[in-house]
Amino acid sequence: MTSYGNGSDAPSRLRLRTDGPPPAGQVPGVAPPPEEAAQPSEALLPEAVFDAQQVAVFYGPKEALTDVSLKIRRGQITALIGPSGCGKTTFLRSLNRMNDSVPGFRIGGKILYHGYDMYAGNVDRVEVRRRIGMVFQKPNPFPKSIYDNIAWAPRNLGLRSGLDERVEKALRGAALWDEVKDRLKDSAFGLSGGQQQRLCIARAIAIEPDVLLLDEPASALDPIATGAIEDLMHSLKGRFTIVIVTHNMQQAARVADRTAFFSLQAGGAGAKPVGTLIEFDDTQAIFGQPRDPRTRDYVSGRFG
Amino acid sequence: MSGPAAVPDPAAPLTPSGNLRRRQAVSKLTEYAATGAAVLAVGVLAIVIISVIQRGASAISFDFLVKGGPDGIGPMLVGTGVIVGVATLIAAPIAILIALYLTEYAGQRFARAIQMTLDVMNGLPSIIIALFIFGLLVVGKKQSGIAGSIGLAIIMVPLIARGTQEILLLVPKAQREAADALGVARWRTVLTVVLPSALGGIATATVLAVARAAGETAPLLLASSTFDGSSYHLNPFEALPNVPIRIFQLSEDPNPEAVAEAWGLSLVLVTLILIASLSARVLLARSKRKMGGS
Numbered sequence: 001m002t003s004y005g006n007g008s009d010a011p012s013r014l015r016l017r018t019d020g021p022p023p024a025g026q027v028p029g030v031a032p033p034p035e036e037a038a039q040p041s042e043a044l045l046p047e048a049v050f051d052a053q054q055v056a057v058f059y060g061p062k063e064a065l066t067d068v069s070l071k072i073r074r075g076q077i078t079a080l081i082g083p084s085g086c087g088k089t090t091f092l093r094s095l096n097r098m099n100d101s102v103p104g105f106r107i108g109g110k111i112l113y114h115g116y117d118m119y120a121g122n123v124d125r126v127e128v129r130r131r132i133g134m135v136f137q138k139p140n141p142f143p144k145s146i147y148d149n150i151a152w153a154p155r156n157l158g159l160r161s162g163l164d165e166r167v168e169k170a171l172r173g174a175a176l177w178d179e180v181k182d183r184l185k186d187s188a189f190g191l192s193g194g195q196q197q198r199l200c201i202a203r204a205i206a207i208e209p210d211v212l213l214l215d216e217p218a219s220a221l222d223p224i225a226t227g228a229i230e231d232l233m234h235s236l237k238g239r240f241t242i243v244i245v246t247h248n249m250q251q252a253a254r255v256a257d258r259t260a261f262f263s264l265q266a267g268g269a270g271a272k273p274v275g276t277l278i279e280f281d282d283t284q285a286i287f288g289q290p291r292d293p294r295t296r297d298y299v300s301g302r303f304g
Numbered sequence: 305m306s307g308p309a310a311v312p313d314p315a316a317p318l319t320p321s322g323n324l325r326r327r328q329a330v331s332k333l334t335e336y337a338a339t340g341a342a343v344l345a346v347g348v349l350a351i352v353i354i355s356v357i358q359r360g361a362s363a364i365s366f367d368f369l370v371k372g373g374p375d376g377i378g379p380m381l382v383g384t385g386v387i388v389g390v391a392t393l394i395a396a397p398i399a400i401l402i403a404l405y406l407t408e409y410a411g412q413r414f415a416r417a418i419q420m421t422l423d424v425m426n427g428l429p430s431i432i433i434a435l436f437i438f439g440l441l442v443v444g445k446k447q448s449g450i451a452g453s454i455g456l457a458i459i460m461v462p463l464i465a466r467g468t469q470e471i472l473l474l475v476p477k478a479q480r481e482a483a484d485a486l487g488v489a490r491w492r493t494v495l496t497v498v499l500p501s502a503l504g505g506i507a508t509a510t511v512l513a514v515a516r517a518a519g520e521t522a523p524l525l526l527a528s529s530t531f532d533g534s535s536y537h538l539n540p541f542e543a544l545p546n547v548p549i550r551i552f553q554l555s556e557d558p559n560p561e562a563v564a565e566a567w568g569l570s571l572v573l574v575t576l577i578l579i580a581s582l583s584a585r586v587l588l589a590r591s592k593r594k595m596g597g598s
Contacts, residue, residue: 096485098481101484103412126487129484133485134485136478136481136482140476140482142483142497152496156486156488156496
């Protein structure tokens with residue numbers, strides 16, 4: 001399953017562009033010249049953590065996502081934006097195989113993680129998630145104490161030595177330590193929504209994953225808590241490779257190095273529209289000089 | 305079309321018009337019938353309990369509770385405790401594992417088949433189970449408490465399994481997802497996240513099954529009815545004195561004192577079962593609150 005007909009010429013142009021290395025080392029704020037950007041050699045770019053090649057996702061007979069090719073690079077924050085139902089969360093959940101438990105899930109194309117095919121037969125899901133952490137849309141702490149929420153995974157993964165330090169480091173990393181250090185034994189349910197979400201991020205980074213996947217982590221939070229999460233992302237940048245799905249375009253513009261715009265495109269004859277990657281570029285380019293008219297319409301609010 | 309216009313006259317007074325009166329009458333009638341049925345259910349329970357108290361209370365005394373037969377019931381209480389205790393030790397682990405399999409591992413179709421099996425098992429007449437145990441463990445050997453326990457365990461397994469399954473389904477999917485996303489193996493998640501959350505509910509299901517089993521007569525009739533009720537017995541490999549059979553024996557006795565004792569013993573049994581059921585409900589309510597979280 002590698003080739004899919006598509007009704008638009010944009011994806012093919014896009015594939016050309018993402019297969020070749022994108023411009024890197026841009027000074028923030030300075031948008032690259034859109035079309036004839038200098039293409040530095042692959043060696044100058046951070047290593048590709050994920051290399052998605054013509055990924056398609058099916059739920060049963062329904063194709064949810066088609067023809068996504070992009071590279072997610074080490075230490076960067078990559079945002080996935082686009083309208084509802086365009087497959088961004090599906091793509092995100094394919095990056096740590098969380099979709100495997102969805103009945104009827106099938107994937108086409110390839111996702112390489114540090115060069116290894118993530119969906120090869122010998123790949124263990126549990127090991128995948130050990131390295132690729134995930135934070136969900138709704139905060140989902142365990143019904144345990146704040147301390148035990150963080151300590152649970154390290155304990156179960158055999159990282160028992162220095163547990164107290166590990167918990168403190170994770171909570172500091174998630175900018176939550178000062179708020180909870182005096183009540184580590186209290187139930188996590190006593191925290192506010194924003195604090196719970198930061199707790200979930202702390203829980204994810206406590207086992208020092210390689211990648212952090214964030215699925216609309218701030219969509220259930222108020223603007224102040226959202227701000228805290230965004231600050232947190234800035235402070236985690238570099239330590240972790242971060243992929244974030246967001247509906248909030250300002251958020252993508254504020255936190256992401258690179259932004260991928262997903263949208264629906266008409267399928268083949270009579271087929272339902274299916275989500276796909278429209279454009280993937282530096283965040284400033286996506287919001288400043290988008291090359292695809294659909295991206296331009298979406299980021300300027302004229303989406304239809 | 306006769307009667308009022310489809311659109312009521314805005315100037316008309318706000319009193320029932322059209323067939324509203326009739327609809328209100330039907331509505332009231334339904335309400336009364338439903339209320340009556342509910343009252344009847346509570347009433348039957350109340351009448352049973354009141355008559356048991358009335359006739360049984362006079363028989364209750366300290367001696368009655370601790371002495372052996374024919375004047376006391378101590379050995380029967382202890383015997384029933386042993387039989388039901390052993391039954392619980394057999395049934396609870398199996399039932400909890402079944403429930404875990406159903407909620408955490410089984411595919412949908414297979415889960416439904418097993419679920420139906422459990423429901424059928426739950427509806428199995430206890431005398432059939434008794435006969436099965438009798439043929440398997442008693443014929444050619446001798447009656448024993450353990451045979452009774454196994455019979456009761458067969459009655460308890462579907463009750464505990466279904467109760468546990470329901471409570472496991474209440475554990476939010478988000479918690480399992482969170483655990484999955486942390487790269488921890490499933491069985492560790494089950495052991496350290498799912499089960500602790502569900503513990504209260506599992507205890508409730510078990511206590512309710514115990515309450516049900518404590519009064520089951522049929523399996524004990526065939527497996528543990530030839531006991532010596534005059535002294536305490538603890539060895540489950542012989543016929544153990546027990547409450548339901550003792551009530552049965554006493555109520556068959558022409559001696560009015562024995563009948564009074566039967567009522568007294570019934571009162572003790574009903575009280576124990578009520579306490580167990582009520583505390584189970586309280587436990588369940590508390591654990592559900594805890595699980596609901598935020």
